[in-house]
Amino acid sequence: MEILQEEIQAHLNKKIFKLISETADEMGVACYLIGGYVRDFFLYRPSKDIDVVAVGQGIELAKAVSEKLGKKSRISVFKNFGTAQIKYKEYEIEFVGARKESYRLDSRKPIVEDGTLEDDQRRRDFTINAMAFCLNGNRYGELLDPFNGIQDLEDLVIRTPLDPDITFSDDPLRMMRAIRFASQLGFDIYPDTFDAIGRNKERISILSMERVIDELNKIILSPKPSVGFILLEKAGLLDIIFPELTALKGAETKDGVGHKDNFYHTLTVLDNIARQTDNLWLRWSALLHDIAKPVTKRWDPRLGWTFHNHNYIGEKMVPKIFRRMKLPQNEKMKYVQKMVSLHMRPMQLVEEEVTDSAVRRLLFDAGDDIDDLMTLCEADITSKNPEKVRRFLNNFKVVRRKLEEIEEKDRVRNFQPPVDGNEIMEIFGLPQCREIGLLKSAIKEAILEGEIPNEREAAFQFMLKKAAEMGLRLSEE
Numbered sequence: 001m002e003i004l005q006e007e008i009q010a011h012l013n014k015k016i017f018k019l020i021s022e023t024a025d026e027m028g029v030a031c032y033l034i035g036g037y038v039r040d041f042f043l044y045r046p047s048k049d050i051d052v053v054a055v056g057q058g059i060e061l062a063k064a065v066s067e068k069l070g071k072k073s074r075i076s077v078f079k080n081f082g083t084a085q086i087k088y089k090e091y092e093i094e095f096v097g098a099r100k101e102s103y104r105l106d107s108r109k110p111i112v113e114d115g116t117l118e119d120d121q122r123r124r125d126f127t128i129n130a131m132a133f134c135l136n137g138n139r140y141g142e143l144l145d146p147f148n149g150i151q152d153l154e155d156l157v158i159r160t161p162l163d164p165d166i167t168f169s170d171d172p173l174r175m176m177r178a179i180r181f182a183s184q185l186g187f188d189i190y191p192d193t194f195d196a197i198g199r200n201k202e203r204i205s206i207l208s209m210e211r212v213i214d215e216l217n218k219i220i221l222s223p224k225p226s227v228g229f230i231l232l233e234k235a236g237l238l239d240i241i242f243p244e245l246t247a248l249k250g251a252e253t254k255d256g257v258g259h260k261d262n263f264y265h266t267l268t269v270l271d272n273i274a275r276q277t278d279n280l281w282l283r284w285s286a287l288l289h290d291i292a293k294p295v296t297k298r299w300d301p302r303l304g305w306t307f308h309n310h311n312y313i314g315e316k317m318v319p320k321i322f323r324r325m326k327l328p329q330n331e332k333m334k335y336v337q338k339m340v341s342l343h344m345r346p347m348q349l350v351e352e353e354v355t356d357s358a359v360r361r362l363l364f365d366a367g368d369d370i371d372d373l374m375t376l377c378e379a380d381i382t383s384k385n386p387e388k389v390r391r392f393l394n395n396f397k398v399v400r401r402k403l404e405e406i407e408e409k410d411r412v413r414n415f416q417p418p419v420d421g422n423e424i425m426e427i428f429g430l431p432q433c434r435e436i437g438l439l440k441s442a443i444k445e446a447i448l449e450g451e452i453p454n455e456r457e458a459a460f461q462f463m464l465k466k467a468a469e470m471g472l473r474l475s476e477e
């Protein structure tokens, strides 16, 4: 890669870098810009996270810089870790002293010893993350790249600076990070580095689930998430962190009848949806839409392979998976459950007949998430037959049009009963009871079936008629 000094100088010609440089020179401290920020400079990815390493006094340098920045900056010092962070405008600047570290086997917490810049670079995760720009005045902008990260950037390779067994056992999160960078940046993992992930995979279990999931979510949000998942699977990590997903693997054949490999199908659906949305939870829905296929799989001599109710069983599996993975137990999880549960409905609609009442029911059940559901269903078409794909997509267009038509007419997307339960209780002088429940659901059913319009007067008359049939008498009051 041609290193353009002018570009580096132009990039570093910012007040904040100049100020750090000046301060470091005054203190006689060697200091460098390092890590992800330098990598992202070469990849033209703008970044606001700045890591600065000082040979010796990281915290002191941070304090002096913060003082010069004045009120507009805020500093936090983490004495135990020997680091300090300054928040200034949109930047987060992390200062650390150069370290030479050794790690205890069963903990991420390093035993820290002061070191040289190169000691510090050696203990970083990947060559592309170990490059540094000098910030001192006389060498301002000089690239220090002892492990040839520039070459690896050019070759699109993730590789550890040290023996990968050491780098990964020092911090097992780096195994996830290697795969995450491969998926995010479209890089390959150097074979020797990748083999070491397989050898060290069990050490993933010493990490907190939150940190693992943070990386997994970054993989899910990457442009082509299947890249990351296939690497996780090949390295043996997926089986440890997400066994429900590896259970989808394999395609069985019986009496000459096969079924698709649901693991690769799921990954194709995830890649498809990644082209349409950055919504993490919609991407999670794609990942989990068929999660119950292994547990519901049956062989029926008449029907072949069946996966009855895999959508409902899948909906029930979501909370267990979310709990174990420390994912949020809130409306985001409920949304994923809803998507998993409804993911076959639009297809069933197309396969049968797109009747108004079926469309109303779908609108009622999906509510405001109907567009996301349609996006999921379209992503779920993974047939290799282009004619079939075209036909399905066309049919979905019809469904989308019909959804709009019906919603405009009947407004059932956020259904609010036109006659409410309290009013019904008052009219018949009844408390909340079975009869009231029956009346309420009869009104809803009549609207969804199209027997009456979604309007108050029609619903009121219908309710009176239904009540009379049930033998209910109006209240005397």
Ligand code: CTP
Residues within 6 Å of the ligand: 034, 035, 036, 037, 049, 051, 123, 124, 125, 126, 129, 130, 171, 173, 174, 177
């Ligand atoms: N680093 C490391 N080992 C880790 C985490 C980080 O060696 N487990 C080093 C790398 O040099 C990395 C730098 O610390 O570049 C900053 O880490 P971080 O901000 O977490 O990640 P970035 O590499 O900047 O990438 P991203 O912001 O995409 O997470």
